[in-house]
Amino acid sequence: MKINALRSFKWVSSSLALCILVILVLLPLLLIFWTSIYSGQKLDITAPLRTITGNSGLMKVLLNSLGLGASVVALTTVFALPLAWIMAKSDIGRHAWLDVVLLIPFMTPPYIGSMGWMLFMQTGGYMEQVLPSSAALTPYFFSYGGMVLIMSLHLFPFLYLLLRNALLQIGGGLEEAASVHGAPFFYKVRRVIVPLLLSSYGLGVLLIFVKTIAEFGTPATFGRKIGFYVLTSEIHKYISSWPIDFGKATSLASLLLGVCLILWYIQTIISSRYSYRLVGGKGIRSKHYAAKGALGFFSWGYIVLLLLASVGVPYFSIITASLLKLRGEGLSWGNLTLSHYAELLSPGSPGLQALINSFSLAIVASSIAVILGTWLALIIGKGTAWRQKWTDLFSLLPNTVPGIVLVVGLILLWNARWMPVPLYNTYGMVVLTYVVLFLPYTVQYVKASYGQIDSSLMQAGQVFGGSKAYVFRRILLPLILPGMAAGWMMTFTISGRELVASLLILPPSMQTSATYIFAQFEQGAVAMGMAMAVISVGVTTALLLVIQYLSPDRKRRQL
Structure with missing residues (x-):
């Protein structure tokens, strides 16, 4: 009983x-x-696609979202891959505090990070006040490239962690086995490391792409300023601004949802079919390179520059802006105050x-x-x-x-x-x-x-x-x-x-x-x-x- x-x-x-x-x-x-396929009178499964393809503006928004996702994936790879190799394969990776600091960009709300960059790079912004000659860079920053840069600096820690963990799982035994058989460095990279890294990289790329096209904060702040609109910002516009149009909003939402679900399905296939068992009973012995001389200089220089761009610039701008009495007077000790906090x-x-x-x-x-x-x-x-x-x-x-x-x-x-x-x-x-x-x-x-x-x-x-x-x-x-x-x-x-x-x-x-x-x-x-x-x-x-x-x-x- x-x-x-x-x-x-x-x-x-x-x-x-x-x-x-x-x-x-x-x-x-x-x-x-x-809601996207039923208009109240008839059922039309192709209605969301016809809504998009029949409107050149919405079609451009869709292409903007997909192009932005691909561009952020590319730049995020440029940021994350060298960093993952440095932290996994050199003795710099023994500094555990770096992992905590490198997660700060990902834990920072995207809209706050983009606001910090806008304050730093705008006409008369903090960069121009420190380096007046940098005014020539402002038009180049407030563009599609600047938006890709801001979103990549926010998302690169996610891909970095995936790639670093994958490199640590590979261990040094496989590389040494290739060296014993006479393989040069680039051959080992091409035939040993890259194939084993490809599964984790593929998963990371799909996740970065999904997070990019689903992001609202940066498009709502920086994207609106440069006139670059994506699916999320348009969905918000249709359900928050008069005249409210739930038909277009749900069509865009269903399309965005469909793209994300397809990508998540691809991710499950990759994780189930294209993975390798690298952890055995003998454990993992990673091979580390000494970060000395030119290698150490460039490795530490790369990490410092990346942290300055992803953490230093936005937080400097945010904290400075909160302390200024008058924005027009610029950076000076006499122009700082805590009155805004009070x-x-x-x-x-x-x-x-x-x-x-x-x-x-x-x-x-x-x-x-x-x-x-x-x-x-x-x-x-x-x-x-x-x-x-x-x-x-x-x-x-x-x-x-x-x-x-x-x-x-x-x-x-x-x-x-x-x-x-x-x-x-x-x-x-x-x-x-x-x-x-x-x-x-x-x-x-x-x-x-x-x-x-x-x-x-x-x-x-x-x-x-x-x-x-x-x-x-x-x-x-x-x-x-x-x-x-x-x-x-x-x-x-x-x-x-x-x-x-x-x-x-x-x-x-x-x-x-x-x-x-x-x-x-x-x-x-x-x-x-x-x-x-x-x-x-x-x-x-x-x-x-x-x-x-x-x-x-x-x-x-x-x-």
Whole structure:
């Protein structure tokens, strides 16, 4: 009887979890496709394609997105590949702090990074104030090439980590085997390293391409300034500016979603078919080159230049802009002030209210996401039933589709006339959107923690008389708590700076830190916007460091 009751409970739980994910994730995406192919009178499957091909402006937007993705992939490769080789194959890679610093660009919100570059390179900007002769570079920067540069500097850490890890997996034994047989250096690179690196590079390229065409922050700031429009910026325009056109918005969204899903499918094929087992029982012995002389000079010089471009320039501009009394007076000690921070944090100010809104929404959303994500991760567990597989797939779906596409689907669902719950245009709608967008983080972190637990631990607890609640509270929960904490912190950090969802679903007269920064920058109140950027990034970074310091994993390593 107990076994049948347990099976029944598991069946009900897994079915309920699947139903919740269908409503929260799958139904909004299906509504996008349905709205794009059904005009209210007839069903036309080719309607999205005809909408694009029949409008030269929209066709140009599509080509802009695809071309931008390809260009960013190319420049990201130029940045990431030499860096990966330096960190994996030279003794510079022993400096672990470099990996932390190199992740800063990827952890910086794209719209903040692009704003920093615009302040630095604009006419009369900080670069011109330091080097007046650099004014000739301004027209070249504010172009398609400048947009590719900004997005590549944001995304290169992602590809770098993939390539560095792949190079570390290759090890030095394979290269030495080739040398023993008389292979010169470039032959080893061409016949040993490149084929083994190709799988990881292919996956990285697809991910960079998807992230580029799905990005909204940089196109909304830098792209708008140079008149370069992509799918994400056009979708935002059609559903946020009068006259609102959901038909074109859903057509663009369904096309963007289709491209991303195809690329993700290609990624799964590559990862399953074109991978090599390089880790064996003998371990990995990597061959490192001494970074001395010319090699050391060029290696360190490359890293410093890359960090200056990806971290130094944007953060110098952001911090400087937040401290200037008057922009027209330029860089001088007498023109620096903290009054913008005082005004921003003064009681009752719009900036402080936006900051409070951001943190309160992030706290509520991350708390709900960690509870729901933990439940889903435990249901998925190590099972192989079809309900568990589909639950796993749907729980990760928000990470595989562009955020703006999912937000459009949520708007269509919760603003529908037949929807009985009046959630749209409320505080709860914002929380729900954040939870849906960032739920995969908690699911993945808790799944990783749960997957490392041997089932014998729970069985031992039951053998010694512990109830299921006791075993969960005293054995399982402490072991998955680090994953829950990591999921909560990641959701809190990202939702606190989320831009596109906040722009589209915030109730009237309500602002978050991201929309405040965006609005202030657009209206010319740059100092206030950059002060908010410094506080937002500073607070989330400090919280991440505190969580890392207090984490059980860190304490165990110290022991």
